[in-house]
Amino acid sequence: MSAYSALENVLKEILQAVKPVPEDWEKRSRVIDELRRVVESVESLRGGWRRLQLIPNARVPILKFESSRQSISCDMSIDNIQGQMKSKLLFWISAVDGRFHDMVLLVKEWAKAHDINNPKVGTFNSYSLSLLVIFHFQTCVPAILPPLKDIYPGNIADGLQGERITAERHIAETCAANITRFRQDKFRPVNRSSLSELFISFLGKFSDISLKASELGICPYTGQWEHIERNMRWLPKTYAILIEDPFEQPANSARAIRMSKLTRISEAFRMTHWRLISANQNEGSLIPTLVRPEVSQCIPKAPVQNPTNSRRYQSHPPRPKVHRSKYSTSQAQHQFQNSRVESRSNNTSPQRSILQNRNQGQQIWRPKSHG
Structure with missing residues (x-):
């Protein structure tokens, strides 16, 4: 190959x-619903959020927090x-x-x-x-x-x-x-x-x-x-x-x-x-170079990784043994994605594309003046 x-x-x-x-989308929607309740009543912060951190000196001041119910990290800004x-x-x-x-x-x-x-x-x-x-x-x-x-x-x-x-x-x-x-x-x-x-x-x-x-x-x-x-x-x-x-x-x-x-x-x-x-690369040996150990669990061809050693550069990295997870790919993926806590914005709900198939000619279209 x-x-x-x-x-x-x-x-x-x-x-x-x-x-x-x-x-994932359902979790994010629930986080947004929780935020709406927070805005309505500060009292709802009790027990509903953790790791609150205000960063007022950023170019856009943000409040960082994590939902204790959904285990999702959020960066919230106002009117950004x-x-x-x-x-x-x-x-x-x-x-x-x-x-x-x-x-x-x-x-x-x-x-x-x-x-x-x-x-x-x-x-x-x-x-x-x-x-x-x-x-x-x-x-x-x-x-x-x-x-x-x-x-x-x-x-x-x-x-x-x-x-x-x-x-x-x-x-x-x-x-x-x-x-x-x-x-x-x-x-x-x-x-x-x-x-x-x-x-x-x-x-x-x-x-x-x-x-x-x-x-x-x-x-x-x-x-x-x-x-x-x-x-x-x-x-x-x-x-x-x-x-x-x-x-x-x-x-x-x-x-x-x-x-x-x-x-x-x-x-x-x-x-x-x-x-x-490089020559003589197989699918199993490529995976540790491209993903974190927790993601490799979702890939059947992934070898066992040492989280520390996997990030060290080696001139001639050893060819790891192929490891087959006891979980199926779908089970491992579900387990990983349910445990992800990533620093993503709380407004990552799906959006509908406004791009429509309009024929505007071959000239670059510029906005109208709006004062």
């Missing part, structure tokens, strides 16, 4: 393990319209190509497995990882996604000025029209890369990120690497790496990354890339 075909099978199995199941719009925009972008959603899930799980998805300790937050996937899809050949300026030609933060309902409607209509235009472009080259090919090229693209970060910024708005010194908006350079927030320019979505962690981040990309393209 080739490296690509083995990896393709493993990635599909990982997706089955990490994709939300109906029970920009955060809501960013979530919607990522959801709309996923309508362009289904591989985007799958890649984001795979990349986040891989980053957690290598301890580089925790802004509290100076590594990536999940939003910046999503932007890296967008950038990869913009810069692969042929491109899968357009520069985000072709979806919304402006700064979302500026576009939200004025009456909220009117502003949101204009942004939604603009994005819908331009996404439809892009999808209906019959002359656009089609990228038919498999998930395994996209995942390997993603790792390769950022394997030297510690070197590039000193001179180049990642700009999903233009879909290009940009020289930092030529962009006055990004100066002075006081950050380890720059991933510009395309919806709130020129904010750096990766501002939490510390210089001391950048080498480790680059090494995670480089070593994983090396392992995936």
